[in-house]
Every structure is written in structure tokens, then in C-alpha cells.
Amino acid sequence: MGKAARLRRERADGVRRGRPVPVVFCDVDYERGSRAHGKGVAPAPPEGWVIGRVGLVHAEWDGSELAFTGDEVIEGTRPASAWIRALRPARLVVGHGVLTSDLRSAAMVTEIPDGLLARTVDTLALAHRLRGKQYPGGCNLSALVTANLGVVSKIRYPQWVRGLGDLGSPNRHDADPRDDAVLIARLWQHMLTSRTLAWGSSARGARDRTSGGSGPLDEQAIAELTGQRRQVEAAEWRERFRGGRILHPTHIDAHSFLLSRLSAADLPAPDQVRDVAERLRASGEIPAETVLTDEDLLTACQYLGPLQHIDVRERIAVGRKLTKPMRENLAWALWSITHRDWINEHWYWIRRGKQSAAAWNKVAEMNTEKAKTRGRLYSLVG
Template sequence: MGKAARLRRERAEGLRRGRPVHVVFTDVDYERGSRAHGKGVAPVGPEGWVIGRAGLVHAEWDGEQLNFTGDELIEGTRPASAWIEAVRPARLVVGHGILTSDLRSAVMVTDVPDRLLARTVDTLALAHRLRGKQYPGGCNLSALATANLGETSKTRYPQWIPGLGDLGSPNRHDADPREDALLVARLWQHMLTERTLAWGSSARGALGANRGGGGPLDEQALAELTGQQRQVEADQWRERFRFGRILHPTHIDAHSFSLSRFPAAVLPSPVQVRDIAERLRAGGEIPAETVLTDEELFTACQYLGPLQHIDARERIADGRKLIKLLRENLAWALWSITHRDWINEHWYWIRRGKQSATAWNKVAEMNDEKARIRGRLWRLVG
């Protein structure tokens, strides 16, 4: 018997005997600049999203119920690799969108080991597959929590407000990602104890149409949820990633397809981006003691729009120079990465500008300062 088969048998026997299994539930938040929002703006695939922080909830599963044992908030520098390292010890890692978005973002800047994929469960991917529709409408965490747990505890955060425009993902920074991780845990436990899954209404079905449905979970679904059998989307993750498609039969995104050719593991060290960072440091725009890792340099590429992001990674792969536009935009991304306090303060005032003229005046002042900063950066790297 091979090692993998033996581990699967031990996990199954452990569940039958009531031996606790360490499960980590996780939710990831993304930084501003990671994806495009707003009217008429083309969406950016997860390969271009920037991981900002992650919430973890630890629990022991004895086959009947969860015993919560602790939680973690992963933030600070290099959150992608810190998140991957934090979930490594778990026997099972569960997230809503972890295979469909979170790991797709992480693999662009750091390594995602096969042994982690083997222990990963994505409740979004599973719900979408079981529902059998082209798009995962009614399968988001809020919809599933409402349909299965009878509550709407997941807060929705608007990203487009008339008069303010695009607020981006940092509008969620008032929330703790551990709250959503706990909601994932409760949904996962419900699916196992009730052995059923109900789908919520999609956005178009809010007034009565397409109001979901549901049904019992078969033995394969239960085995995937408990890690006794590898989830289909986890087993095929690398193959699907290479073709820009994780959910089936959702259409292939052209930008994701192009970016999926250039995860961090297959690229050389991004010396072109490091050269920009060194120019900024020599000019006093980056703290002298700061030495950026390859992960942070690749993360700067994720702040670019999809076409520029693809161009930057292609040039890194081929060893070609970066054009002026890429150098300028990467300079601002690198400055943002190394000046998180300023960036966070900027978004703090933006979030409050709708209700306060004083706050909006502060935003205008900081926007003027931003323009001056970018002018200095461009003179250094142009």
C-alpha cells in the first residue's frame, strides 16, 4: 500500500473511531489594486489579486461536532507565504473560494505545495459542482449561510458608491476575516451533520426567480469534505490552473489563461523589478533598511492592470527590459508596499468621505500628496 493510500485509510479510521482531526478554516482578504471594480471596468482574474491578510480558525473534528481551539490573523509583510505556512500543519484546510481564487493569487508570488492541495477543501467549488450550473450563482458564502444556517451574518461591503466611485476591497478592512472563516466552519459542520446542502438565490433571483434548491449529499461529497477523498477541484488544480479555469463549466478567462503560464515557481528572480526598487531606495523613496524579497517584487506586479501584469511577467520570463510605463506603475506599487501606513490612512479617509466633508477634504489633500510622490518616483525610474 502506498503512502497516500495509507494516509487516506488512517484518516477514515480516525473519523470512525472519533479520533479528533485538526481542521483549519480560512478566509482571505485582498488589498486595493488587486482587482478592478466599477461600471465598465473589465474584471481582473484572481492571478492579479493581492493578498492583504487572512483569518484562520482552528478546530478539532471528532466525527460529530467541531471543537474550536483558537484563531489567527495573518497580516504584515509577505502575507501570502505567511498564510501558506500557517495552514501547513493542519490535517484538513477548508475555505470558501480557497481553490477558486485564494491559492490562484498566492501561487503567483509564492510556492503552493502539492501536499497542501491534497488536504484542501473548497466549499464554493463543491457547491458549484453539485449545483451543476454554468456559473456559481447562489453559491457565495452569504447565500449559502442564509439558505443552510438561516442567517445573514456575513456583512456585504459595497465597492461602488455613487459620488465616490470605486472603493475597492479595503472597504472590507473594517471586518475581521476570522468572522468569515468561522462562518465557513459552521457551514462545513452543517453539511456533514445534516448531510444536505441548499443553494441560495443568485443576485438575479433576489425577487423570486432562480431561488436555489438543494438536496442530500452523497458519499463522495461527504468523503471530500472530511478529506477521506481528495476533492476533484484539488486533485485537478494544477492542470486546471494552467488552462485558466478552476470551476467547470465556467468559461476560460483570457487574462487568467495568460497569467497562469507565469507563477512565481517557474519565473527567474525578477531582477528588473528589483532594479526599480534599488533606484527608489537610492533616491530615498524606500527606507534604506528595506530589502524586498522576490515575493514582494512579484506582488508589485499584481498591482498592475491585467495587460501590464501579463507584459511584466513575460518580460521577466524572457529577461527583457521593462518599458517606461511598467517602470512607473511598478514604482508606485513598490512605494505602496513599503508605506502601508500612508496607504491605510488614505483608505481610512476615503471610506469616511461619503459622510464627512472634512474627511473628503483630507482625501483631496492626500491625493495631491500622492501626485507629488508619483512625480518623484517617475523622475527616478522614467
């Protein structure tokens, strides 16, 4: 290999004359209460998911292997904007679904800098595009980790438990998001060192019932993975976000299409939601010392069902009053945001209730308390 060819190969692999490239791998966890779930319930689009916490894993890439240098978990107050701030110094940001869902959720409550998009790589979007199918089946993190690394480390649990309703994945709920960030890092490294990508099998309907396969990664794909070339989905992210579709050629989600045009950057101050919050503060339902920013108020909107979420944001955009049902649901969302400890305890006992009758008695007790609280809130804002 000649010197010029070797230099081109080194640049594609991310080698900078011996200087390692800093990379941040991220995984986002969402609040269960914000996502429409259950039998017969249409799922909420990512624009309606509330970011709960984010796991970050820091590493350096020398062209042949990763060296992990640190990690952190972002949680607590306003995790969406805190996550975006934490990513600003990063030379390269890698996530699985970071463009297709995570940044879509964050954009509804905080602004997304163009500079961040230019440095972001989404392994889900890249895998889906290279696979060339209509749907991203077989491209989720579990499938790719199994197909490429030969390990099964993301356990799935049944979502519906008779008598208890939708509990999601109770044991996964407590998983550290940094664990998945490490899996993303290992997958990213494998793609670069092997220059191949294998897909898992898919069983998404008759149109996409295919088995797994694999294919080589060309120089363009390697350049995208290492940040030497902007990923197509990142370069066109704002345009695709506005169109309600990040992955092509998947279908356009009507709810995403409408919500994406009512992001935090598109709206004035959400004074109607602040008015609801001030009523709760005046009555003592929200602690007097609690400071609610526009991000908090827009986050409360994400707890609503998709149609009501759209309606509230449209009313904020033109300054219209909120209806009684909107004020009531926002009141509960605002109370939940300002009483995280109670909400977390409630979910803790729900998860424990799957194995313990005593724990389920505690859930019933807390549900009674929840009903009383909601009744008080409704009387204040109705």
C-alpha cells in the same frame, strides 16, 4: 448497522477511533488597490489580486460537532507565503474559494506545495459542482450561509458612490477575516451533520436565473469534505490552474490562462523589477533598511492592470527590458508596498469621507501628496 458498515460510516465522517481530526478554516482578504474596479473596468482575475491578510480558525472535528481551539490573523510582510507556511502542519484545510481564487493569487508570488493541495477542501467548488449549473451563482458564502444556517451575517454595500468613486464595501473592509472563517466552519459542520446542502437563488443573466434548491450529500461528497478523499478540484488543481479555469464548466478567462503560466514557480528572479526598486532605494523613496524579496517584487506586479501584468511577467521570463509605463506603475506599487501605514491611512480617510466632509478634505489633501509622490517616482524611473 453491522460493524463493517459502521466503521465505513465513521471513516467517511472523519472519526478516527475517538481521536478528533484537526481542521483549519481560512478566509483571505485582498488589498483593494490591486483589484481593477469601477464602472466599465474589466475585473482583474484572481492571479492579479494581492493578498492583504488571512484569518485562520483552528478546530477539532469528532464526527458530530466542531470544537474551536484557537484563531489567528496573518498580516504584515509577505502574507501570502506566511499563510502557506501556516497551513503546512494542518491535517485538513477548509476555505470558501480557497482553490478557486485564494491559492491562485498566492501561486503568483510563492510556491504551492502538492501536499497542501491534497489536504484542501473548497466549499465553493464543491457546492458549484453539486449544484450542477454553468455558473456558481447562489453558491457564494452569503447565499449558502443564509440558505443553510438561516442567518444573514454578511452584509453587502453598494460599490459605487456618486462623487467618491468606487469605495468597495467600506464597512466590510474593516471586518475581521476570522468572522468569515467561523461562518465557513459552521457551514462545513452543517453539511456533515445534515448531509444536505441548500443553494441560494441566482440572478446571473438569462442563462442562470434560477431559484435556490437543495440536495443530499452522498458518501463521496462527505469523504471529500472530511479529507478522506481528495476533492476533484484539488486533485486537478494544477492542470485546471494552467488552463485558466478551476470551476467547470465555467468559461476560460484569457487573462487567467496567460498569467497562470507565469506563476512564481515558472519565472526566474525578477531582476527588472528589482532594478526599479534599487533606483527608488538609492533616492531614499524606499527606506535603505527595507529588504525586498522576489515575493515582494512579484507582488508589485499584481498591482498592475491585467494586460500590463501579463506583459511584465512575460518580459521577466525572457529577460527583456521594461517599458517606461511599466517602470512607472511598478515604482508606485513598490512605494505602496514599503509605505503600508500611509496607504492604510489613505483608505481609512476614504472610508470616513463617505459620511464626513472634513474627512473628505483630508482625502483631497492626501491625494495631492500622492500626486506629488508619483511625480517624483516617475522622474526617477522614467
